[in-house]
Amino acid sequence: MAIINVRDFGAKGDGCTLDTLAIQKAIDACGKGDTLLLGGKGFYNVGTLRLKSDIKFVIETGSELCGSRNLEHYYANGFYHNEMVDTISLIYALDCDNIEITGGGKIQMNGDAFVNFDAWCPSEVNREEMVKEYEEQTVVGPETKVTRPSQPIFFNNCKNIHIHDLKVFNSPCWTFTFSNCDGIVFENMYVDNHNRIANNDGVHFTASKNGVVRNCTFLCGDDCFAATCITNTEGVCENIEVSDCLMSSRSAAIRFGHLYSKIRNIVVKDIKILPSNRGISIFSGDDGIVENVKISNVQCETHIHAGGWWGKGEGFIVCAADAKGQIKDVTIENCHFIEENPSIVAGTDGNVDGVKLVNCTFEYKEGSTHPYFKNKMDLQPNIPTLQPAPFKTGDTLYVFGSENVTLNGEKI
Numbered sequence: 001m002a003i004i005n006v007r008d009f010g011a012k013g014d015g016c017t018l019d020t021l022a023i024q025k026a027i028d029a030c031g032k033g034d035t036l037l038l039g040g041k042g043f044y045n046v047g048t049l050r051l052k053s054d055i056k057f058v059i060e061t062g063s064e065l066c067g068s069r070n071l072e073h074y075y076a077n078g079f080y081h082n083e084m085v086d087t088i089s090l091i092y093a094l095d096c097d098n099i100e101i102t103g104g105g106k107i108q109m110n111g112d113a114f115v116n117f118d119a120w121c122p123s124e125v126n127r128e129e130m131v132k133e134y135e136e137q138t139v140v141g142p143e144t145k146v147t148r149p150s151q152p153i154f155f156n157n158c159k160n161i162h163i164h165d166l167k168v169f170n171s172p173c174w175t176f177t178f179s180n181c182d183g184i185v186f187e188n189m190y191v192d193n194h195n196r197i198a199n200n201d202g203v204h205f206t207a208s209k210n211g212v213v214r215n216c217t218f219l220c221g222d223d224c225f226a227a228t229c230i231t232n233t234e235g236v237c238e239n240i241e242v243s244d245c246l247m248s249s250r251s252a253a254i255r256f257g258h259l260y261s262k263i264r265n266i267v268v269k270d271i272k273i274l275p276s277n278r279g280i281s282i283f284s285g286d287d288g289i290v291e292n293v294k295i296s297n298v299q300c301e302t303h304i305h306a307g308g309w310w311g312k313g314e315g316f317i318v319c320a321a322d323a324k325g326q327i328k329d330v331t332i333e334n335c336h337f338i339e340e341n342p343s344i345v346a347g348t349d350g351n352v353d354g355v356k357l358v359n360c361t362f363e364y365k366e367g368s369t370h371p372y373f374k375n376k377m378d379l380q381p382n383i384p385t386l387q388p389a390p391f392k393t394g395d396t397l398y399v400f401g402s403e404n405v406t407l408n409g410e411k412i
Helices: 020-029 127-133
Strands: 003-005 014-018 034-038 042-046 055-059 063-067 076-081 085-088 091-094 097-102 106-108 153-156 159-164 167-169 176-179 182-187 190-192 203-206 209-214 217-220 225-228 237-249 252-256 262-276 278-283 289-302 314-319 326-333 336-339 343-346 352-358 361-364 397-400 402-407
Touching: 003 020, 020 034, 020 042, 055 063, 076 091, 076 153, 203 237, 225 237, 225 262, 237 252, 252 262, 252 289, 262 278, 278 289, 278 326, 289 314, 314 326, 314 336, 314 352, 343 352, 343 402, 397 402
Parallel strands: 003 034, 014 042, 034 055, 042 063, 055 097, 063 106, 091 153, 097 159, 106 167, 153 176, 159 182, 167 190, 176 203, 182 209, 190 217, 203 225, 209 237, 217 237, 225 252, 237 262, 252 278, 262 289, 278 314, 289 326, 289 336, 314 343, 326 352, 336 361, 343 397, 352 402
Antiparallel strands: 076 085
């Protein structure tokens, strides 16, 4: 088991030279069990890198892997992504096993190079009105360019992936994606993304199983952690644990499910959520099902960030409204929610069945966001437009269209 130093293959790490080819040569030279080393203090400017099985990629403290700000330095890896179409990555692995990325160093993705901060996303609120009344707020997200590194660190059909002890910054899109993977450990990570860039999820498991995310910090514009089946609508995302994390998001801190995803056997525990549009989201649409979810010891505060973000200050939302999908057997225990709008359990014809709230407390907190967003019910993505709120200011929990929803054993 050798140590392969990228500098021995011509990598400069001077922040100016494009080191892609040199580092790729070093990766290709690695044998089974070898360590790829980015050592010493340096800034390694790169485009797309392709990993292989049975290697350990070490980015040492003082070293920084920097994604190029020039899109021409990236290429599509050939995986068709149902949402993003072309999969363009900074680092990727397809059909590989036994990969570890660690070392105490940094990965800088330079996501701001792929957005236009002077443009404004479509919004139901007049821009000038919002700026005039709420100049202190970042109002809406910028316009994201159509082409960008869409899956910066991407694994598909891989087994035994261990990512740990790194700091990652400024992703242009889903930061870490595990698609059709089995055996994922993601721990002791710090992910700090620009809070005005849409889609920059911290970690996204899609149609993957047997995954752990623990002892991490996520500061994201979009979901901090998401589990769906977006890359494989026939797949299942199952046996996932998220624990001991600090999170803040302009969307949801934690999201399980999407319109057609099959999600099961989920554990969430010991989480602190700083002001986010939504705390915890559990969604199902047509053909989707989410089942056997256990959430405990969550301290959550929400804040309605103006603009087109999903979520309007709910501590949690369990939603299969206007859909044929199902959500069943969800337990939320020993959690405290400070909310600008109430937590919601929303179904249609009882397709949400068996939500147990045990020793949960709720606290309404008046926010400073534009009055337009107060008392609006946001059930996106199931219902794409904001609905007039059936609840009143100060309410902390609202339930409809659901079966067997209980609070401390009492049916709601």
